[in-house]
Amino acid sequence: MLKVVYILSLILFSQLVLASTSHSDGIPATLDSPKSEHHLRLYHTHTGERIDVVYRKGDVYLPDAEQHLDHFLRDHRTGDVKHYDPRVFDILSDLAAAVGHPNGEIEIICGYRTPWSNEFLRSRSAGVAKNSQHMQAHAIDIRIPGVKTLTLRNAALALGRGGVGYYPRSDFVHVDTGRVRTWCYGCSSSTGSAE
Numbered sequence: 001m002l003k004v005v006y007i008l009s010l011i012l013f014s015q016l017v018l019a020s021t022s023h024s025d026g027i028p029a030t031l032d033s034p035k036s037e038h039h040l041r042l043y044h045t046h047t048g049e050r051i052d053v054v055y056r057k058g059d060v061y062l063p064d065a066e067q068h069l070d071h072f073l074r075d076h077r078t079g080d081v082k083h084y085d086p087r088v089f090d091i092l093s094d095l096a097a098a099v100g101h102p103n104g105e106i107e108i109i110c111g112y113r114t115p116w117s118n119e120f121l122r123s124r125s126a127g128v129a130k131n132s133q134h135m136q137a138h139a140i141d142i143r144i145p146g147v148k149t150l151t152l153r154n155a156a157l158a159l160g161r162g163g164v165g166y167y168p169r170s171d172f173v174h175v176d177t178g179r180v181r182t183w184c185y186g187c188s189s190s191t192g193s194a195e
Helices: 002-020 063-072 087-098 115-122 149-159
Strands: 037-044 050-057 105-110 139-143 163-167 172-176 181-184
Touching: 037 063, 037 087, 050 063, 050 087, 087 105, 087 139, 087 149, 087 172, 139 149, 139 163, 149 163, 149 172
Parallel strands: 037 105, 163 181
Antiparallel strands: 037 050, 105 139, 139 172, 163 172
8 A cells, every 4th residue: 555655656746747847838848948049149348349149049059140159259369260169158148147137238358269369368467378268269258237247256156157267357257168167366366377
């Protein structure tokens, strides 16, 4: 009898789980509805360019949108373009939502960097990593107008995806899709180095 009650409990539990993860039309839910659109509004502080683009529908990244974003995030010193890890775009979208600006414009301080640009910056600042994720098109330095960079940094840390660098003196946050880690450049005399 106890075994029957246990089995019935498992069946009931599994039906409740299925019901909670299904849409009203009975189709199991995925991370996103196939119809849900994800878009970004970006302003590049060095080029003065703006972009407002739907980059993903449901779980499908849109190749044309990715191509536009790759060009937008090009190395502004050389004009070189590299294909971006689209998970970076998800981080940006989720970050904007997490700080209460889901449709807000995100300011881009730095996107892709060629090895030449990275070395150029390294020669001028200890805050630039030798093997920067920017050179892989896996990183972006950002700020969101009206949001303190410390708040943005804390929201990025809470996402738990990739690296988060905090640059309070320069007023921006670095996010990337590398391993989970954090650093602060300019917080005190004993800050960690950039990644």
